C-alpha cells in the first residue's frame with residue numbers, strides 16, 4: 001500500500017442530499033492575509049480561518065519564523081510578528097515546508113518590506129501546468145530589489161535594501177504576484193502605481209486589511225492601484241470572506257446529485273459571475289437574503305449564446321470567471337441537457353482529469369489540453385462508480401461530485417489533495433446525507 005492509498009475517500013453514489021451547508025473561510029484569501037501579519041510587530045487577529053492543510057502549513061511556517069500565535073477560537077487566531085528569525089530561511093526545514101504549498105511565496109513581499117531580505121524555494125501547489133513566478137520578481141525588481149535564482153539549490157533570493165515606489169505595469173494580472181508586490185510596496189519609500197493588477201476578492205480583502213493597518217491604498221477592486229508607502233503598520237482585526245470556490249462547488253454538487261441544498265451566508269455580493277455561469281448551465285437558484293437556495297431539479301438545460309451557438313465557459317482574471325471552478329462546471333455539464341465547450345485558458349494541465357469522467361461514462365471530447373467539449377447525458381444514463389486518483393484540488397472535488405451522483409461505489413485516492421482546500425469535507429457532506437467514508 002502506498003501513501004496515497006492510505007488517504008482515500010470511498011463514496012457510495014446515487015443518494016439525494018438535503019440540508020444546509022455553511023462555506024468555510026476562503027483558502028486563497030487566507031494564504032495572503034496570513035502572510036500580511038509579518039508586516040507589523042503589533043497583534044493581528046484573524047477570524048474565519050479555514051482548518052485546511054495548506055493554511056495550517058502556512059501557520060506552522062509563520063510560527064517557525066518566530067511569529068507568536070494563539071488560537072483564540074475554532075477558526076480564529078491572534079498573530080504577533082514582534083521578531084522574525086531571518087536565519088531560519090537558511091534551514092533545510094524551511095526549504096521543505098515552504099516548498100510544500102503555493103501560498104508560502106507570499107511571505108516574500110512582507111519579508112522584503114520589513115527585513116530587506118527574503119529567500120524561498122520553488123513553492124508547491126497544484127501541478128496544473130507551468131506556474132511561472134516572473135510577475136513577482138519583475139515587480140520586486142521594479143521596486144529596487146536585486147533578485148537571484150540559484151538553479152543548483154532551486155532557491156530564489158532577494159535583497160531589497162532600498163525599496164522605492166515607482167510605476168509598475170505587471171506582465172500579467174497574477175493573483176499571488178499582485179499580493180506580493182502590494183505587500184512590498186506598502187512600506188516602500190514613495191508612491192507605487194500598480195497597473196494590470198489582479199483584483200480578485202482575495203486581493204480586495206488584502207487591501208482592506210492593509211488599509212485598516214494604516215497602509216495608503218486606493219483603487220482596490222480595479223486593476224490600477226496607488227500605494228503610498230508609510231513608515232510602519234499597526235495591528236488590526238480581519239475576517240475572511242466565505243470561500244467562493246466552495247460555494248461554486250456546492251452549487252454544482254446540488255445540481256449533479258439532484259438535491260435541495262441551502263448554502264448559508266454566501267456573501268452573494270462578492271461572487272461576481274459565479275452564480276450567473278451556473279445559471280447558464282440551467283441550474284435554478286434563489287437568493288434568500290444572503291443564502292443561496294438550490295431546489296431539487298430533475299433536469300437542467302445548458303443555455304446557448306443569443307445567436308444559437310454552443311455555450312463556451314472560459315476562465316479569466318477577475319472579474320471574469322475563476323479557473324478554480326472550471327473543473328466543477330465541467331463535471332456538472334456531464335449530466336445536463338445540451339452541450340458546452342469548456343475553455344481553460346490559464347493552465348495547460350487542468351483538464352486531464354476528464355479521462356476519469358470518461359471512464360465513469362461521461363461524454364467528453366478533450367479537444368486539446370485547454371478545451372473540452374461536454375455532451376450532457378441529461379440523466380438518461382448515470383455515471384458509474386470507479387477507482388480513481390485525484391490529480392489536483394479542484395479536479396478532486398469535481399470527481400467527488402461525480403462519484404456522489406454515480407451508480408455504485410467509487411474510491412478517490414490521494415484525498416489529501418482535496419483536504420488541502422476543503423475543510424472536513426467528508427463530515428460536512430455526510431451531514432447532508434452523503435455516503436462517504438475515509439480509509
Ligand SMILES: CC(=O)N[C@H]1[C@@H](OP(=O)(O)OP(=O)(O)OC[C@H]2O[C@@H](n3ccc(=O)[nH]c3=O)[C@H](O)[C@@H]2O)O[C@H](CO)[C@@H](O)[C@@H]1O
Nearest residue numbers: 028102103130131132172173174175176177317323324346
Ligand atoms: C494560492 C492562490 O491564490 N492560488 C490561485 C492563484 O494562483 P497564482 O497566483 O499562482 O496564479 P497566477 O494568477 O499567477 O496565474 C495562474 C496562471 O495563469 C496564467 N495567466 C494568468 C493571468 C493571465 O491573464 N493569463 C494567464 O495565462 C499564468 O501565466 C499562470 O500560469 O491564482 C490562480 C488564477 O486565478 C488560481 O488558479 C489559484 O488557485
Ligand SMILES: C=C(OP(=O)(O)O)C(=O)O
Nearest residue numbers: 102103125126324393394
Ligand atoms: C490551484 C489552486 O491552489 P494553489 O494555487 O494553492 O495550487 C486552487 O486553489 O485551485
